[in-house]
Amino acid sequence: MRSVGAVEVKGIGVLGPLVVAGADLPAARQQRLLLVALAAVAPKRLGSDVLIEGIWPDARPADPRKALQVLVARLRRALAATAVDVSRTNDGYGLETGGVGLDRAEFDRLCTDERALPTVALQERRRLLTEALGLWRGEPFGELGDQPLVADIANRLRLDRDEATGRLHEVRLALGELGGLLPELTAWAQARPVDEAAWCRLALGLHGNGRPTEALRTLHVHRRTVRETAGVEPSRAVAELEARLLADDVHSGAKGVGGNLRVPTRSFLGRAGDVRAVQRQLAAGAVTCLTGTGGIGKTMLAIQVAAGRRQHHRDGVWMCELADIEAGESIVDALAGTLGVHQQRGLTLIETLTSAYADADALIVLDNCEHVRASAAAVAAELLRRCPTITLLATSREPLGIAGERVHQVGPMVVPDHTGELGRRTTAVELFLERAREAGGVLEADDPTLASVAEICRRLDGVPLAIELAAARTRAMALTEMTTRLDERFRILVHGQTDRPLRQQTLWNAVDWSYQLLDPSDQELFRQLSVFLGGFTIEAAAAVSGRSEVDVEDSVWSLVDRSLLTAGTGTERTRYQMLETLRQFGQHRLLESGMAEQVRSAHLDYFVRLAELARDGIRGPDEQRHVGRVRDDLANLRAAHQHALSSDRIDLAAHVVTALHGYAEWRQFFELGTWAIATLARLASVDIHTPTLHAIAGWSRCIAGDFDAAIHHAHQGLEAEHHGGIECGWLHDVLAHSAYFQGDVEQGLEHGESELARARAHGDPYRLAYVLADSGTHAAIAGRIELAGARAAEALTLAAQIGSPSAISMAQLAQGFVLRADEPVAAIQWLQRAARLADTVDSAWTASVCRGELALLLALHGDPADALELGLAQFLGFRRAGDDLRARGVLRMAIPALHRKLPAEHWVDLVVLDVGTGDRPHMREPFNDRAVADVVARITGTIGPAMSRQAADRARAMDDTEVFDLGLRVLRRALEEVRGERPDPPPNSGTARPRP
Numbered sequence: 003m004r005s006v007g008a009v010e011v012k013g014i015g016v017l018g019p020l021v022v023a024g025a026d027l028p029a030a031r032q033q034r035l036l037l038v039a040l041a042a043v044a045p046k047r048l049g050s051d052v053l054i055e056g057i058w059p060d061a062r063p064a065d066p067r068k069a070l071q072v073l074v075a076r077l078r079r080a081l082a083a084t085a086v087d088v089s090r091t092n093d094g095y096g097l098e099t100g101g102v103g104l105d106r107a108e109f110d111r112l113c114t115d116e117r118a119l120p121t122v123a124l125q126e127r128r129r130l131l132t133e134a135l136g137l138w139r140g141e142p143f144g145e146l147g148d149q150p151l152v153a154d155i156a157n158r159l160r161l162d163r164d165e166a167t168g169r170l171h172e173v174r175l176a177l178g179e180l181g182g183l184l185p186e187l188t189a190w191a192q193a194r195p196v197d198e199a200a201w202c203r204l205a206l207g208l209h210g211n212g213r214p215t216e217a218l219r220t221l222h223v224h225r226r227t228v229r230e231t232a233g234v235e236p237s238r239a240v241a242e243l244e245a246r247l248l249a250d251d252v253h254s255g256a257k258g259v260g261g262n263l264r265v266p267t268r269s270f271l272g273r274a275g276d277v278r279a280v281q282r283q284l285a286a287g288a289v290t291c292l293t294g295t296g297g298i299g300k301t302m303l304a305i306q307v308a309a310g311r312r313q314h315h316r317d318g319v320w321m322c323e324l325a326d327i328e329a330g331e332s333i334v335d336a337l338a339g340t341l342g343v344h345q346q347r348g349l350t351l352i353e354t355l356t357s358a359y360a361d362a363d364a365l366i367v368l369d370n371c372e373h374v375r376a377s378a379a380a381v382a383a384e385l386l387r388r389c390p391t392i393t394l395l396a397t398s399r400e401p402l403g404i405a406g407e408r409v410h411q412v413g414p415m416v417v418p419d420h421t422g423e424l425g426r427r428t429t430a431v432e433l434f435l436e437r438a439r440e441a442g443g444v445l446e447a448d449d450p451t452l453a454s455v456a457e458i459c460r461r462l463d464g465v466p467l468a469i470e471l472a473a474a475r476t477r478a479m480a481l482t483e484m485t486t487r488l489d490e491r492f493r494i495l496v497h498g499q500t501d502r503p504l505r506q507q508t509l510w511n512a513v514d515w516s517y518q519l520l521d522p523s524d525q526e527l528f529r530q531l532s533v534f535l536g537g538f539t540i541e542a543a544a545a546v547s548g549r550s551e552v553d554v555e556d557s558v559w560s561l562v563d564r565s566l567l568t569a570g571t572g573t574e575r576t577r578y579q580m581l582e583t584l585r586q587f588g589q590h591r592l593l594e595s596g597m598a599e600q601v602r603s604a605h606l607d608y609f610v611r612l613a614e615l616a617r618d619g620i621r622g623p624d625e626q627r628h629v630g631r632v633r634d635d636l637a638n639l640r641a642a643h644q645h646a647l648s649s650d651r652i653d654l655a656a657h658v659v660t661a662l663h664g665y666a667e668w669r670q671f672f673e674l675g676t677w678a679i680a681t682l683a684r685l686a687s688v689d690i691h692t693p694t695l696h697a698i699a700g701w702s703r704c705i706a707g708d709f710d711a712a713i714h715h716a717h718q719g720l721e722a723e724h725h726g727g728i729e730c731g732w733l734h735d736v737l738a739h740s741a742y743f744q745g746d747v748e749q750g751l752e753h754g755e756s757e758l759a760r761a762r763a764h765g766d767p768y769r770l771a772y773v774l775a776d777s778g779t780h781a782a783i784a785g786r787i788e789l790a791g792a793r794a795a796e797a798l799t800l801a802a803q804i805g806s807p808s809a810i811s812m813a814q815l816a817q818g819f820v821l822r823a824d825e826p827v828a829a830i831q832w833l834q835r836a837a838r839l840a841d842t843v844d845s846a847w848t849a850s851v852c853r854g855e856l857a858l859l860l861a862l863h864g865d866p867a868d869a870l871e872l873g874l875a876q877f878l879g880f881r882r883a884g885d886d887l888r889a890r891g892v893l894r895m896a897i898p899a900l901h902r903k904l905p906a907e908h909w910v911d912l913v914v915l916d917v918g919t920g921d922r923p924h925m926r927e928p929f930n931d932r933a934v935a936d937v938v939a940r941i942t943g944t945i946g947p948a949m950s951r952q953a954a955d956r957a958r959a960m961d962d963t964e965v966f967d968l969g970l971r972v973l974r975r976a977l978e979e980v981r982g983e984r985p986d987p988p989p990n991s992g993t994a995r996p997r998p
Contacts, residue, residue: 287393697715741938827863
């Protein structure tokens with residue numbers, strides 16, 4: 003061991019001046035250069051010609067090969083006292099380290115281990131990166147780093163060091179180590195004036211340290227530097243960070259993560275090389291497909307790869323499960339559901355989806371494509387064609403077979419061979435030992451134990467799932483017994499199953515073997531639990547199995563111990579989930595038992611009850627808890643509804659749909675409209691739920707802009723009320739909103755009055771509170787402020803008595819509308835309060851309306867930068883949800899803020915937006931329309947009538963997509979103008995500037 007500075011070097015050090023532990027370096031520069039070159043590529047070799055060219059680049063010896071041999075001999079003598087030697091083969095010369103470590107190799111290993119960790123494993127990532135960077139003692143290869151023979155390698159090492167330093171900065175920011183880190187971030191960024199990531203990290207550090215103005219100024223300086231030195235604009239990442247800083251949407255140093263990806267907390271072993279390889283293959287506009295046999299670990303690898311990319315995709319990382327899709331045509335439905343996209347009128351669902359994500363920067367994982375491969379390939383190809391900035395990652399047992407596909411074959415884990423040449427501590431053995439320890443097994447790391455584990459891993463072909471299942475049994479079974487039982491099960495499985503591929507036989511055997519080791523009671527529960535999708539609670543498992551919760555809990559934990567279930571967290575209780583491969587196995591066994599229909603019926607009955615309990619709970623102060631329960635079990639509720647339809651239990655299908663109406667209405671769960679339409683198609687006559695089914699179907703059609711269909715459903719529902727259906731309080735709501743969206747405010751108010759009279763007669767306070775708030779809002783829109791104020795006041799009183807956050811926030815919204823003309827500052831405060839309360843119960847509808855209105859009020863009476871931020875967020879949210887009516891309204895309400903912040907050369911675009919949104923269906927609001935009209939009038943007075951007419955003609959020739967694209971461009975352009983600047987004073991200098 004040699005000490006250089008503060009760093010002790012064990013072995014060979016090249017991350018700084020060359021060091022070889024236990025030896026004095028040769029004085030001859032050429033010998034040191036030879037040693038550095040060989041150390042730089044070890045364990046690879048360098049050819050004689052390469053070495054000759056690098057050591058004597060200018061004046062070669064008369065006999066260069068002889069000279070090289072002499073140089074090697076002298077170097078070997080200099081290293082004689084160490085374990086290091088130079089060897090020669092036909093391939094050239096190589097460095098034999100004799101077991102002595104290379105600091106370069108150790109640095110690579112530590113960085114590789116860090117990249118393979120989940121993003122959230124901050125402490126462990128910090129430890130690995132700190133240790134890796136601690137190996138550096140100076141510039142690579144010291145004074146020899148600029149020699150042509152090693153210059154390229156030295157540059158690569160510097161880049162690797164800089165990347166690791168940046169990653170450590172990110173981790174320390176995320177851990178909140180702000181004060182002590184700032185000087186380092188500042189020096190790092192100043193030394194790299196065009197390094198975008200460095201300046202973004204500095205801005206985050208300043209903001210987190212309570213210096214938001216300096217953070218914005220830092221990004222402004224970087225933007226100017228890039229423009230002046232490179233002649234280009236900074237990337238969207240800088241603009242997005244500026245927007246988040248302006249909105250104070252930075253709660254820690256970590257960048258916000260979007261999407262639905264969930265990373266398991268268990269350790270991820272043996273795939274670091276695969277993770278790096280797949281991440282290198284990922285690219286925008288392309289699909290990378292992970293292929294391999296079932297249970298080989300494709301899904302887990304995809305999750306780890308995606309987790310490592312979450313910080314790089316502005317629009318999130320999304321996991322779309324296709325395992326439960328039975329027909330290829332359902333893939334688009336599943337993908338749209340994952341991404342939160344609702345079908346738009348006049349477009350197919352795939353057209354709607356690709357329109358919503360046309361310019362999105364997102365990573366989408368399509369998991370388990372093999373059984374619908376052709377359809378999955380078609381959907382992937384269409385996505386890539388229409389969404390060139392999307393990155394796709396798929397898992398399948400065979401490639402999708404589309405042009406440009408990048409395929410990564412996921413093979414078995416490395417297992418020891420029979421000769422022992424690969425060593426017993428391979429990745430498969432390490433996985434077995436790790437999972438055995440987690441299961442409570444006591445294994446000694448002696449030679450007999452390692453030999454038995456190696457044998458088991460070999461027999462299981464290195465399949466991760468099979469290894470984990472075997473390891474879980476070590477708590478109750480000796481390794482020698484396990485080896486015997488594996489042999490026996492292999493023979494049983496092969497018999498009668500020879501048409502299966504060999505590895506599939508092994509995987510099936512591993513699952514079947516674990517199943518056979520359960521006692522009969524646990525086997526029965528395992529079969530029954532396979533009916534759940536998306537997880538379950540103990541309460542749900544007890545209901546489906548017919549056992550007590552105490553009995554079920556014991557069996558569930560037994561299954562968890564055996565890795566046949568995984569435990570996670572839910573809204574209020576622990577949730578359990580079965581791996582898909584295991585669930586399919588359980589379904590097979592359930593069918594064999596002859597109990598499948600009975601179990602599915604119990605599943606249906608339980609989720610009908612859950613939906614009905616949620617229906618009542620959502621209407622009171624405990625709304626948040628019931629909303630969480632429904633959200634956690636949407637997959638099970640969907641399956642229950644489908645089973646009710648397929649088994650002709652239409653009454654229960656109707657129960658599920660109508661019970662979920664209160665959840666769906668506020669949370670923009672538009673998929674419920676599809677459920678309602680499918681249920682109505684199966685009803686032979688009027689059912690008590692028919693009016694509500696028509697209301698749900700009508701509302702979904704209204705949001706899609708299909709007003710004729712919406713009105714038809716509403717009238718059908720009212721007719722059904724007269725023929726035995728239960729009165730529904732939402733039918734006139736559908737008629738009212740269809741009228742509002744078509745510009746007929748008076749007719750909308752008439753329907754609102756009709757519903758108010760019905761609600762008062764009905765006596766349901768929750769329904770009355772909603773109708774009063776809705777009626778007050780629309781009365782305010784129509785300019786009937788006195789009436790609106792009375793309705794809002796009554797709604798506030800009634801909602802407070804009920805205690806439902808959705809009802810209270812809706813009443814607060816109405817009050818904000820009442821005050822917006824005469825008391826705009828108070829109106830802003832009411833709307834902000836309503837939006838925050840709505841957020842607590844996922845009441846996206848109310849929150850979105852509030853923030854859409856705030857976009858206009860803040861433009862007129864507050865900070866236009868805040869107005870633009872809100873406008874952009876709400877516009878994108880409505881577009882992704884498929885609610886084009888409200889997206890159109892948000893664009894209109896953003897025009898005053900856009901006018902204040904856009905340069906004059908862009909004002910003609912605002913005239914186009916005014917006509918392009920005003921001539922299409924949107925919520926007509928005289929107050930808002932007057933404010934927009936005043937701004938547009940000032941614009942037309944400036945640009946002149948001729949240019950205004952041209953802008954109007956241009957707008958009328960555009961379709962919705964073109965109008966929305968223009969709106970998105972001008973919103974982003976205006977935000978570029980305000981970022982880094984002080985906000986303009988409000989038009990009324992005596993008015994306070996509320997901030998959302």
